[in-house]
Amino acid sequence: LSEAPSISGSRGPRRxxxxxxxxxxGVSKATVSNVIRGTGSVSERTRERVQQAIATLGYRPNxxxxxxxxxxxxxxGLIVGDFANAFNAELVERVEQEASxxxxxxxxxxxxxxxxxxxxxxxxxxxxxxxxxxxxxxxxDRTLMSKLLTERVPVVGVxxxxxxxxxxxxxxxxxxxxxxxxxxxxxxxxxGYLTDELIESTTRLVRLDACERVLGMHGLELPRELVLxxxxxxRPGPGRSPVEGLFSRADAPTAIVATNxxxxxxxxxxxxxxxxxxPDDVSVVGFDGSAVAGLARVGLTTVxxxxxxxxxxxxxLLLQRIDGGPDEAIRQRRLEPALIxxxxxxxxxxxxx
Amino acid sequence: LSEAPSISGSRGPRRxxxxxxxxxxGVSKATVSNVIRGTGSVSERTRERVQQAIATLGYRPNxxxxxxxxxxxxxxGLIVGDFANAFNAELVERVEQEASxxxxxxxxxxxxxxxxxxxxxxxxxxxxxxxxxxxxxxxxDRTLMSKLLTERVPVVGVxxxxxxxxxxxxxxxxxxxxxxxxxxxxxxxxxGYLTDELIESTTRLVRLDACERVLGMHGLELPRELVLxxxxxxRPGPGRSPVEGLFSRADAPTAIVATNxxxxxxxxxxxxxxxxxxPDDVSVVGFDGSAVAGLARVGLTTVxxxxxxxxxxxxxLLLQRIDGGPDEAIRQRRLEPALIxxxxxxxxxxxxx
DNA sequence: TTGAAAGCGCTAACAC
DNA sequence: GTGTTAGCGCTTTCAA
Numbered sequence: 082l083s084e085a086p087s088i089s090g091s092r093g094p095r096r097x098x099x100x101x102x103x104x105x106x107g108v109s110k111a112t113v114s115n116v117i118r119g120t121g122s123v124s125e126r127t128r129e130r131v132q133q134a135i136a137t138l139g140y141r142p143n144x145x146x147x148x149x150x151x152x153x154x155x156x157x158g159l160i161v162g163d164f165a166n167a168f169n170a171e172l173v174e175r176v177e178q179e180a181s182x183x184x185x186x187x188x189x190x191x192x193x194x195x196x197x198x199x200x201x202x203x204x205x206x207x208x209x210x211x212x213x214x215x216x217x218x219x220x221x222d223r224t225l226m227s228k229l230l231t232e233r234v235p236v237v238g239v240x241x242x243x244x245x246x247x248x249x250x251x252x253x254x255x256x257x258x259x260x261x262x263x264x265x266x267x268x269x270x271x272x273g274y275l276t277d278e279l280i281e282s283t284t285r286l287v288r289l290d291a292c293e294r295v296l297g298m299h300g301l302e303l304p305r306e307l308v309l310x311x312x313x314x315x316r317p318g319p320g321r322s323p324v325e326g327l328f329s330r331a332d333a334p335t336a337i338v339a340t341n342x343x344x345x346x347x348x349x350x351x352x353x354x355x356x357x358x359x360p361d362d363v364s365v366v367g368f369d370g371s372a373v374a375g376l377a378r379v380g381l382t383t384v385x386x387x388x389x390x391x392x393x394x395x396x397x398l399l400l401q402r403i404d405g406g407p408d409e410a411i412r413q414r415r416l417e418p419a420l421i422x423x424x425x426x427x428x429x430x431x432x433x434x
Numbered sequence: 435l436s437e438a439p440s441i442s443g444s445r446g447p448r449r450x451x452x453x454x455x456x457x458x459x460g461v462s463k464a465t466v467s468n469v470i471r472g473t474g475s476v477s478e479r480t481r482e483r484v485q486q487a488i489a490t491l492g493y494r495p496n497x498x499x500x501x502x503x504x505x506x507x508x509x510x511g512l513i514v515g516d517f518a519n520a521f522n523a524e525l526v527e528r529v530e531q532e533a534s535x536x537x538x539x540x541x542x543x544x545x546x547x548x549x550x551x552x553x554x555x556x557x558x559x560x561x562x563x564x565x566x567x568x569x570x571x572x573x574x575d576r577t578l579m580s581k582l583l584t585e586r587v588p589v590v591g592v593x594x595x596x597x598x599x600x601x602x603x604x605x606x607x608x609x610x611x612x613x614x615x616x617x618x619x620x621x622x623x624x625x626g627y628l629t630d631e632l633i634e635s636t637t638r639l640v641r642l643d644a645c646e647r648v649l650g651m652h653g654l655e656l657p658r659e660l661v662l663x664x665x666x667x668x669r670p671g672p673g674r675s676p677v678e679g680l681f682s683r684a685d686a687p688t689a690i691v692a693t694n695x696x697x698x699x700x701x702x703x704x705x706x707x708x709x710x711x712x713p714d715d716v717s718v719v720g721f722d723g724s725a726v727a728g729l730a731r732v733g734l735t736t737v738x739x740x741x742x743x744x745x746x747x748x749x750x751l752l753l754q755r756i757d758g759g760p761d762e763a764i765r766q767r768r769l770e771p772a773l774i775x776x777x778x779x780x781x782x783x784x785x786x787x
Numbered sequence: 788t789t790g791a792a793a794g795c796g797c798t799a800a801c802a803c
Numbered sequence: 804g805t806g807t808t809a810g811c812g813c814t815t816t817c818a819a
Contacts, residue, residue, distance in 0.1 A: 145811085209498075
């Protein structure tokens with residue numbers, strides 16, 4: 082009749098607290114705390130009694146209470162885009178494993194295909210008072226970045242670049258150069274570029290720019306009409322797709338450099354559904370080195386990013402920033418990419434003059 | 435000289451608290467709390483002053499403090515296996531989006547290729563006092579499950595089954611039946627099964643068993659030697675792989691049902707590297723309906739799971755359990771799978787007698 | 788080696 | 804409509 086009120090979320094008897102342990106073992110909660118954390122000096126006898134009490138009670142420290150007094154969560158937040166891009170998922174998994182091995186818990190926030198969720202997700206991480214944030218995806222929104230900066234929360238870009246924060250990313254220029262040089266060496270002269278509106282914005286621009294510059298060094302150009310994807314509003318529209326439009330032209334490119342494996346693979350699908358053969362009619366190079374590119378049936382030539390190193394270096398940077406504070410100099414690292422040649426690239430069928 | 439001590443993790447001036455907001459706006463913190471949460475009754479004038487103070491201070495509520503007093507985190511934990519299995523990643527993303535739209539934050543814990551991490555990950559979630567746990571992967575460890583049960587923490591299995599918890603999963607039997615019926619209809623009589631040691635254990639057994647039973651209904655058998663993968667210790671060993679061994683036999687199967695798309699695709703790779711053609715020499719059916727199966731170049735015939743429904747039903751079950759407490763009856767749902775026919779299946783080359 | 792006490796930042800009664 | 808008060812479960816001086 083006069084039961085405890087059924088507070089939503091309260092389940093039966095309340096969980097044991099440090100006070101319960103203290104009472105059962107006949108010591109103060111300060112001592113229990115010392116035993117749990119292995120700090121201070123506790124006699125062997127006391128320690129055993131306390132541990133006994135912990136075991137019989139099934140006591141487990143409450144992270145929120147600890148966080149409150151320690152002003153530190155031991156949680157790091159991750160902002161990541163779309164898992165449809167397999168490389169994102171792979172990177173998240175590695176970062177999580179790295180964090181976990183360093184006694185950190187990870188709060189993963191995906192923005193999916195909605196970069197506009199980014200602000201809300203960041204807000205969540207800030208409310209949770211994460212000790213640091215790893216950006217695997219960043220829209221490039223300056224307002225957001227300056228908010229992060231004024232919050233003085235440790236932030237690292239992992240496979241994601243911003244001038245004002247610690248970063249580790251693949252050397253985009255070198256990666257694109259690997260792709261372009263490979264195609265040029267095969268004899269391609271008319272090379273297009275495929276971007277992805279979902280890719281992190283700085284990277285998108287850097288890679289596109291790199292492509293143009295590297296082509297320039299070979300005496301080649303990247304005319305506007307050979308750039309596909311990105312902010313092209315005609316893409317999902319009616320009528321011919323941009324890909325179909327481009328490849329029905331007389332001066333269609335013989336090769337495409339794609340900004341990531343995800344769109345590269347989608348492009349191959351579309352080209353082949355149009356009756357074009359890869360690599361006979363068109364060569365395609367991806368970027369990421371995701372597992373799916375390596376399937377024999379896919380066989381995508383791609384520029385591989387060192388995923389494990391990105392994850393562990395990224396975490397190093399973040400943890401050092403957490404310990405060092407915001408006034409240490411910004412540290413940025415570029416990692417070396419590697420070309421993986423598979424069967425999506427070949428010499429052009431009809432050599433251009 | 436006498437600066438504030440550089441406590442690890444403390445960055446410059448402390449963040450504003452509800453007290454700072456109260457002081458600046460000249461009201462009590464209870465009123466501030468009411469404004470923030472939209473509870474109680476606050477005059478329009480006061481509300482504005484408080485909101486003004488919040489804005490100028492850049493105040494943001496502290497989740498840990500709120501958690502401590504409310505005894506509720508609004509966080510749900512996810513335990514998931516390996517993201518190399520693309521379906522896992524997809525499911526996580528959907529669950530996270532669903533949770534987020536219901537004002538819950540998600541704590542994702544991956545166990546990767548190490549099911550033995552499961553216990554530690556669960557421990558983390560329990561210390562964080564998550565309001566509930568969604569198991570997208572469960573080793574089947576009875577000790578672990580009984581611990582979860584005695585903890586009385588709300589748990590739901592999503593695409594993951596256990597008799598003692600709320601669950602939503604695809605109808606494994608129906609799914610396997612779809613696959614087997616399809617192969618039998620094509621004329622296959624000697625059909626093998628490929629399992630995956632990383633798949634959630636109950637599901638692994640159920641699907642294998644289903645395969646045997648459905649074959650039985652067609653008057654066919656599933657002899658032990660036609661079952662590949664799983665706990666087969668010879669797999670990574672030297673010499674011929676089990677796949678190579680099986681398919682060099684005179685009585686090799688003409689078709690394989692795989693327990694998920696991930697291993698199905700790996701199998702196709704291996705078969706083709708052995709010089710066998712899919713589907714000419716061997717038909718392969720997957721299970722999951724992951725995006726990668728749908729790539730034109732992969733073209734895997736597969737049994738699709740309704741991923742979105744799994745995610746949203748799973749979250750419904752979990753939230754209802756959180757609100758309803760542990761004494762409500764267990765609720766379990768099976769969702770209908772659907773066969774997606776692609777080009778990895780075809781009639782057997784040489785009809786068996 | 789151990790304990791007492793003072794909060795961490797917030798919510799929820801309850802008083803005014 | 805607003806303020807006062809008493810914790811939530813823990814860590815951390817500081818005394819004993």
